[in-house]
Amino acid sequence: MFTQIEGNIYTIPVALVGNPLKELNCYVIKDDERSLVIDTGFRMNECYTALTEGLAELGIDMNRADIFLTHLHADHTGLAPEIATPDTRVYITHEDGGRILYRLRAGFIDTGAEYREQGFPEEELLHLNDAPSMKYTMNKFLSFTYVSDGDELTYGGRRLQVIETPGHTPGHACLYDRENKIMFLGDHVLFNITPNITTWPNFRDPLGHYVHSLMDISIYDVRLPLPGHRAVSGTMAERIGAIIEHHGARIREMLDILDANPGMTPYELSGRMTWRVRGKSSAWSDFPLSQKWFAVGETAAHLEYLLCRGRVKRKFDGRVWHYSTD
Numbered sequence: 001m002f003t004q005i006e007g008n009i010y011t012i013p014v015a016l017v018g019n020p021l022k023e024l025n026c027y028v029i030k031d032d033e034r035s036l037v038i039d040t041g042f043r044m045n046e047c048y049t050a051l052t053e054g055l056a057e058l059g060i061d062m063n064r065a066d067i068f069l070t071h072l073h074a075d076h077t078g079l080a081p082e083i084a085t086p087d088t089r090v091y092i093t094h095e096d097g098g099r100i101l102y103r104l105r106a107g108f109i110d111t112g113a114e115y116r117e118q119g120f121p122e123e124e125l126l127h128l129n130d131a132p133s134m135k136y137t138m139n140k141f142l143s144f145t146y147v148s149d150g151d152e153l154t155y156g157g158r159r160l161q162v163i164e165t166p167g168h169t170p171g172h173a174c175l176y177d178r179e180n181k182i183m184f185l186g187d188h189v190l191f192n193i194t195p196n197i198t199t200w201p202n203f204r205d206p207l208g209h210y211v212h213s214l215m216d217i218s219i220y221d222v223r224l225p226l227p228g229h230r231a232v233s234g235t236m237a238e239r240i241g242a243i244i245e246h247h248g249a250r251i252r253e254m255l256d257i258l259d260a261n262p263g264m265t266p267y268e269l270s271g272r273m274t275w276r277v278r279g280k281s282s283a284w285s286d287f288p289l290s291q292k293w294f295a296v297g298e299t300a301a302h303l304e305y306l307l308c309r310g311r312v313k314r315k316f317d318g319r320v321w322h323y324s325t326d
């Protein structure tokens with residue numbers, strides 16, 4: 001199944017079974033010479049079927065198509081090695097591509113230590129490898145073609161500028177068709193869900209980078225924003241303003257809780273924050289574990305933002321970090 005968006009730009013909805021994101025929007029710029037596929041879906045059977053059927057219906061021959069990966073997340077990259085042929089160029093930034101290759105070489109990412117330091121109980125840490133980000137990620141090596149900020153790719157008569165937008169991942173990138181005022185956003189700006197911001201090894205202050213990257217893209221004239229998930233509502237400028245306000249409100253809530261409860265771990269603090277899961281307010285005790293990884297990561301990213309700006313202090317007790325406002 002596919003939908004024509006405008007001219008030679010199409011989207012293939014790739015259902016992310018069991019995931020609150022619902023679908024990945026795979027975009028295709030179709031051209032008789034060489035087409036471009038933007039993002040792919042999880043490495044799971046249902047995604048593979050949806051993607052390959054959509055590409056076949058569109059008449060895309062992967063021997064004459066390249067892939068642009070907006071960022072390293074499994075729901076965007078998982079199927080790239082499954083659909084790429086030896087003639088397919090796979091574009092990604094060096095930062096995110098390098099992290100994928102590092103994980104493939106290591107066989108897994110040992111994030112257990114980091115989650116333990118955020119206060120996750122041991123029994124929950126046992127299930128870390130069940131997370132979709134681990135299960136459905138690409139598991140074959142791929143030779144990447146690295147792109148950087150300002151690079152230009154040309155497909156289907158469209159000149160596409162690479163804009164690096166670190167934050168959601170360390171090497172996230174958008175693609176901008178200046179002539180037609182179209183931006184392929186990946187997960188940098190989503191419209192009815194807020195992109196997850198979490199902590200990373202060797203990438204300090206992800207939320208600070210993210211807000212900076214929101215400002216970076218706000219200088220572009222965008223008539224047609226194309227996000228990696230869900231539909232568009234309102235303008236991009238309105239959405240950027242709303243996302244920044246959302247993070248500001250989260251930070252204020254966090255500071256109030258920490259003022260009253262000094263010494264909390266990121267896990268404990270997450271348990272006191274207000275959350276919405278699948279559109280509904282949710283108590284921490286009802287949280288599915290798969291969502292706790294995101295929630296605590298998000299809390300930790302906000303704490304790191306405050307730590308970098310001298311608004312909170314932290315102490316390590318030999319096992320877990322504890323945060324306070326004074």
Ligand SMILES: [Zn+2]
Binds near residue numbers: 071073168187
């Ligand atoms: Zn993502």
